[in-house]
Amino acid sequence: MHNKKPFPWHYFIKTIRTRIILVILSTILTYVVCQTYDQNQGKGVFIVTIILIILAIIQGYFRIVPFRNLLNRIDSVQVKLPHNKKLNLIYQKDEWVLIQEMLKLTEKYINEQQQALSAQEKRSHTILESIDDPIILVDSFLNCKHYNSNFKSKFIKDKKTKVYMDEKLWKVFDDDKILDLFQWTKEKKENARIKGYEIDGDYYDISITPIIDANNQNLGILGIFHTVTESKLTEKMRVDFVANVSHEIRTPLTSIKGFAQLLLAQKDICPKELITPLERINTNTERLKDLFDNLLKLSVIESRYDIDLEEMNLSSLLNQVKSNMKAKYPSKKFEIEVPPNLNVLGDKKLLEHVFTNLLDNSIKYNDKAEGKIIIANKEDEKFSTIILNDNGPGIKGEELKRIFERFYRIQGQSTKAIEGTGLGLSIVKHIVNKHQGQISVESEVGNGTTFIIQLPIKKYTQG
Ligand code: ADP
Numbered sequence: 001m002h003n004k005k006p007f008p009w010h011y012f013i014k015t016i017r018t019r020i021i022l023v024i025l026s027t028i029l030t031y032v033v034c035q036t037y038d039q040n041q042g043k044g045v046f047i048v049t050i051i052l053i054i055l056a057i058i059q060g061y062f063r064i065v066p067f068r069n070l071l072n073r074i075d076s077v078q079v080k081l082p083h084n085k086k087l088n089l090i091y092q093k094d095e096w097v098l099i100q101e102m103l104k105l106t107e108k109y110i111n112e113q114q115q116a117l118s119a120q121e122k123r124s125h126t127i128l129e130s131i132d133d134p135i136i137l138v139d140s141f142l143n144c145k146h147y148n149s150n151f152k153s154k155f156i157k158d159k160k161t162k163v164y165m166d167e168k169l170w171k172v173f174d175d176d177k178i179l180d181l182f183q184w185t186k187e188k189k190e191n192a193r194i195k196g197y198e199i200d201g202d203y204y205d206i207s208i209t210p211i212i213d214a215n216n217q218n219l220g221i222l223g224i225f226h227t228v229t230e231s232k233l234t235e236k237m238r239v240d241f242v243a244n245v246s247h248e249i250r251t252p253l254t255s256i257k258g259f260a261q262l263l264l265a266q267k268d269i270c271p272k273e274l275i276t277p278l279e280r281i282n283t284n285t286e287r288l289k290d291l292f293d294n295l296l297k298l299s300v301i302e303s304r305y306d307i308d309l310e311e312m313n314l315s316s317l318l319n320q321v322k323s324n325m326k327a328k329y330p331s332k333k334f335e336i337e338v339p340p341n342l343n344v345l346g347d348k349k350l351l352e353h354v355f356t357n358l359l360d361n362s363i364k365y366n367d368k369a370e371g372k373i374i375i376a377n378k379e380d381e382k383f384s385t386i387i388l389n390d391n392g393p394g395i396k397g398e399e400l401k402r403i404f405e406r407f408y409r410i411q412g413q414s415t416k417a418i419e420g421t422g423l424g425l426s427i428v429k430h431i432v433n434k435h436q437g438q439i440s441v442e443s444e445v446g447n448g449t450t451f452i453i454q455l456p457i458k459k460y461t462q463g
Contacts (some may be wrong), residue, residue, distance in 0.1 A: 008068055011096075016060035023052040074102050081105050134204075134225040140218040142169040142182055151225070154202070175199060178206065178223075185210050185221050193436070196232055199225075203232040239303040246296040250289065257285040287419065294423040297353070298406075301430050307347045309435065309456070314342040314351065314386070318375060321355045325363055334363055334371030342377050344384045344455040350431045351455075355388075357424040358451055362390035364418050383437070383454040390450075395443040403441065404429045 027049040034041045124146070128135055134151035138144055143166055147156075156172060170179055178199075181192045185208045192208040204225040211219040260281040263270055270278070318338040325336070336359065344351075362373050372391045377384060395403065395410065402408045409422040432439040436456050443449040 008064065008071060011067060012060055012064050015063055016056050019056035019060065020053055023049060023056060027052075071098070074099065078102055078105070081109050133227055136169075136172075136223045137220055138169050138182065138223070139220045140186065142186065142221070143167065144169060144172060145220060154225070155199075181206070181208050182221055182223065186218060189216070189218060196228060202227060202229045204228060236303060239299045242295055242299040243303070246292040246299070250292050250296075253285050253289050253292070257282060257289065260285065287421075290419075291421045291423070294421045294427065298423060298427050298430065301350070301427065301434065307350065307434050309345045309347065311343060312346055312348055312351075314344050314346070314384075314455075315340050317348065317352060318342070318355055321352060321359055324356065325359050328360075329363055332363060332366075332371065333369065334366065334373065336373045336375070338375050339377050342384070342386070343457070344386075345457055346435055346455055347431075350434065354428050354431050354453070357428050358388055361424060362388070362392055362449070364420075366390060366392040368392070379457065382456060384457050386453045386455065388451045388453070389448060391448045394445040394447050394449055395441075396445055400441060400443055404439075 027045055030045050030048075031042065034045065128146065128148040131148060132150065134148065134154045136144060136147040136151050145166070169182060173179055177194075177197070181194060185192045189210045189212055191210070194206045196203050197206050198204075205228050207224045207226070209222045209224075211222060213219050260278050263274070264278050264282060267275065315338055318336075322336045322338060325334075359373065363371055368391055374389045376387045376389070378387075379385070399410050403410070404425050405422075406426045407422040408426075409420055429439055432453055432455070438454045440452045441449065442452070
């Protein structure tokens with residue numbers, strides 16, 4: 001389609017036609033005048049005529065050059081228009097008609113495009129309005145471009161004015177964290193998500209998405225504020241209830257345990273038949289206390305909507321947990337390999353819970369003479385993956401699917417005697433999820449268990 005078009009002969013002939021006619025007419029006139037005055041200059045007149053005709057043709061050719069370039073450009077444009085079929089035919093006949101037709105088509109095309117654009121705008125507007133969540137679209141300079149009425153009613157205080165369209169985003173929001181999130185998305189050109197974020201008493205799952213073109217240029221940013229207030233409040237009530245019950249029960253439990261221990265300390269004056277029941281009371285209150293401690297931990301973690309992630313050295317935390325384990329199990333023989341220079345983005349206290357639980361399980365469920373736990377890691381752009389492998393008894397396939405459930409404990413000869421509440425791994429999973437990370441497990445009976453934990457290394461990102 002972009003081949004050079006044939007020479008525009010029609011226009012060329014039209015251009016030189018008048019000149020050649022003028023040259024021939026002036027030749028005839030000159031010849032007649034010469035004849036009248038008896039001058040026989042026929043040959044000279046003929047030569048001059050030929051020269052003039054050649055000059056007319058050359059001049060005509062040079063006048064056609066810019067026109068020819070123009071035609072070529074028109075041609076390259078017109079193939080992109082949707083109604084270009086008849087233009088090639090016209091091209092063979094009359095170039096001026098071609099230009100005229102081309103202008104008509106362009107005009108028609110522009111009108112159609114304008115109609116399509118306004119229809120598209122109407123459709124987008126209807127879609128935005130029909131969504132219950134507040135939505136805003138800003139351009140790449142963070143100027144507000146579109147928002148729906150939900151956004152307006154929730155976040156724009158001055159309801160009457162329209163001045164916020166095209167206004168800077170920071171004039172709409174005074175929430176620094178959300179503004180940071182938009183700025184971060186603008187710079188990194190990556191999705192950002194934040195869960196259960198509170199703005200003016202309401203809770204939102206916020207998702208900020210950059211709109212990127214084929215040349216990786218930022219065209220704008222879309223912010224969706226999914227309202228989760230209702231579910232958040234119900235969840236909060238449930239979590240508060242568990243926290244209150246656990247707290248209230250711990251006080252009488254401590255007292256029962258205290259009295260049992262007091263009586264056990266007076267073994268010589270205590271009737272013999274009471275010793276065993278008292279010992280049972282003592283161990284069972286201890287177990288109950290553990291259970292409520294774990295329940296409290298779980299509800300505290302659940303009630304935290306947001307955690308502060310900071311860059312931290314996981315290797316030193318793992319070494320600290322390792323020495324805690326050595327102190328907790330002095331009679332067990334085990335080795336823990338910790339990789340050096342392991343850095344993640346996380347909450348130190350919560351990650352300590354995670355690795356204490358995992359390592360504690362790997363040690364207490366291991367029935368080998370010498371336990372071996374190897375911690376390795378690999379890193380990609382977004383996540384640091386920590387792989388914790390032990391040489392323990394392993395877990396069966398059907399059990400493996402359920403070990404992260406609350407209160408789930410594997411019922412087997414080997415684990416029966418080992419104390420636990422069945423809450424450890426569900427706490428671990430909750431904490432990892434709070435970090436926007438993931439945890440999975442692989443295991444084979446007799447061949448140990450491997451936990452794979454993905455933790456983010458960049459702020460806000462979520463897959
Ligand atoms: P518990 O308090 O019983 O340890 P968890 O939630 O921590 O509760 O673990 C759930 C169950 O998963 C445990 O009862 C145990 O049988 C099994 N388990 C967890 N970690 C391991 C492991 N490293 N090796 C073998 N079994 C494990």
